[in-house]
Amino acid sequence: MTVSVNYPEEFKGFAITDPKDWASPKLTSIQPKIFGPNDVDIEIEACGICASELFTLKNEWSHDELACLSSTYGPKCQIVGHEVVGKVVKIGSECKTDVKLGQRVGLGAQASCCAKEDCSRCNSGNEQYCPQSVGTYASRYPDGYVSQGGYASHVRAHEQLVFPIPDGIESHLVAPLQCGGLTVYSPIKRGIQDILDAGKEQPKVGIIGLGGLGHMAVMISKALGAEVTTFSRSNAKKDDAFKMGTDKFIATGEDKDWESKNWDQFHLILNCASGTSAVDLDKLLKTLKVNRSFINVGLPHVDEKFEISPFTFFKNGSTIGSSCLGSRAEAIELFELAAKHNIKPWVETIKIGEEGVHEGLTRLDQGDVKYRFTLVGFNEYFGTGK
């Protein structure tokens, strides 16, 4: 099937208008956001499927109705997708990055930031924490448009968040690095940089949950030089974990005394599981070295909370927190690291289309994925790429 797109006046993509239809987005034409002087249009070639999509489409990260339903202009429907790889087809008049027409680029979960010199977040390599950050989908721009994602023919984003992709990594493999990969890279890098700089010991990283995020976290930690321990509930994914490069594997539901055996081990624990309830913080925090951190990257349902006794931290002065995405500089570092170390996420490709989107979303919802889906065939489907 090939559909035709009247770009740049319209983009085409797969959208829902009601969370009950989360598994079945329908082909829809949408009006893009008004093109700004720092915007870039990407003609999409491939797009990863991230668990964020399920939370957004089911509207589980909010107590309000879908944001698009109250957009000031543009579509009253929602297209998701924020692991975009594609080709630059339009560049705003004031773009300062070296983005070029025809260049292969990526776009992750953030589509805009203020990028002002006096923004303490943007001017310090922390634009993911810019107070004017706009997510790639389901997020409101200052002008009232609600952002639309990458299960689509095209996507429009601020140049700061449009990342050059080096040669040597195939698009369907580099797609999951745009959101998932960057989301784990940033806290791993920030969490062990001091140990790497000191050069006295190999950093030890624990990764909880071998799913879409976790399996990339294992590979990225290894590439950064860490000793990696994978935590999983059972031994079911043990063989996979070792193939991905983990040094050690702990099945918390099957290994006896794993917490005492691993006392004082880790410089960083990264929680890649999306729920908080399965994580026994009292046990896990004991495995951290003094003053090190347990960082979450998966976001659970809006009502799920961590419950922690202040006593838990007193045994090692550890801390717990969350990390959100990564910066442009970190994205570029990550892609270079991936190219250099031949990091290849385990990706199953699915052809874009209503059927393919449905299959990807429902199988991800059932956990039937090893370990990431990338939607492909965009050019054929949308009649683009010419």
Add this chain to the structure above:
Amino acid sequence: MTVSVNYPEEFKGFAITDPKDWASPKLTSIQPKIFGPNDVDIEIEACGICASELFTLKNEWSHDELACLSSTYGPKCQIVGHEVVGKVVKIGSECKTDVKLGQRVGLGAQASCCAKEDCSRCNSGNEQYCPQSVGTYASRYPDGYVSQGGYASHVRAHEQLVFPIPDGIESHLVAPLQCGGLTVYSPIKRGIQDILDAGKEQPKVGIIGLGGLGHMAVMISKALGAEVTTFSRSNAKKDDAFKMGTDKFIATGEDKDWESKNWDQFHLILNCASGTSAVDLDKLLKTLKVNRSFINVGLPHVDEKFEISPFTFFKNGSTIGSSCLGSRAEAIELFELAAKHNIKPWVETIKIGEEGVHEGLTRLDQGDVKYRFTLVGFNEYFGTGK
């Protein structure tokens, strides 16, 4: 009144056997712990009153009975006090620190650690997190003795935790630094050291709660070169805070929009309040800069918990944790800093005795203290110091 002590066979102090009598410890003779080759005996001159005493005497940090009731040997009663200043009167045969007979020393909330070269905590300046750490009171030694504190004629402790005190600070003022001062110094130092080292900006520290711990935290943060903001519920202590050196003062119950006015301000927030319920983490964490920490030093009731949504951290990648006491090296640094910067905790002295102990504990329980009590007159009372 003068009582006589048959030191070294017995120490005398003020003890309870039942938490219902928390406010009225009685004069008691106790058998000290068996003297080890690395132990030091201190003839006590002064001892601060710490809020830990209330929690311990009321048994609010535990669901079990008082630990002393099941000690293997020694007293079946509990003496508290862990801000000890006194004179060294006995030194173990294998002591390696330069502790000297007659020297003025301090002892904080920790009385022992393994001090072994192969202990990852003891060999890295983190002996406060040694798995064999023994608290100065109500804590079980490996031999089954339950430790007894400093509202007493003498106290016995491992040399590693017996700190030399420089001249130029009076004993009743340096006493509160042994536990309270060190407990805030360690996380402040560790929390802003990277900013001090970088030398590009003045570290900004927020201190929550202007009580015993908080007022020392303000003075210590200033001495370390930070800009200090004190958070309090009302403006009642505002004048005091400025006298102590705070640069800014926020009354969270009275100032409007304090959290948006202070967005992205702090490199460190230190929570010196002992409860968790009064602290609005969702608002406070917003005032942290990217990837900085909110650290607790006050320990609440054993059943109090922090409840945090993972979403809260996503705006700035902040973390939350707790810090426990400080190391010997940090204690020595702190006393030098105090001597150099003339740090003087606001101390009201109370004469030791059943009456004085009762007054100190009940007034502290009622919050009737500005801002710390030190029990004094030990030599006169116990007939020591000769």
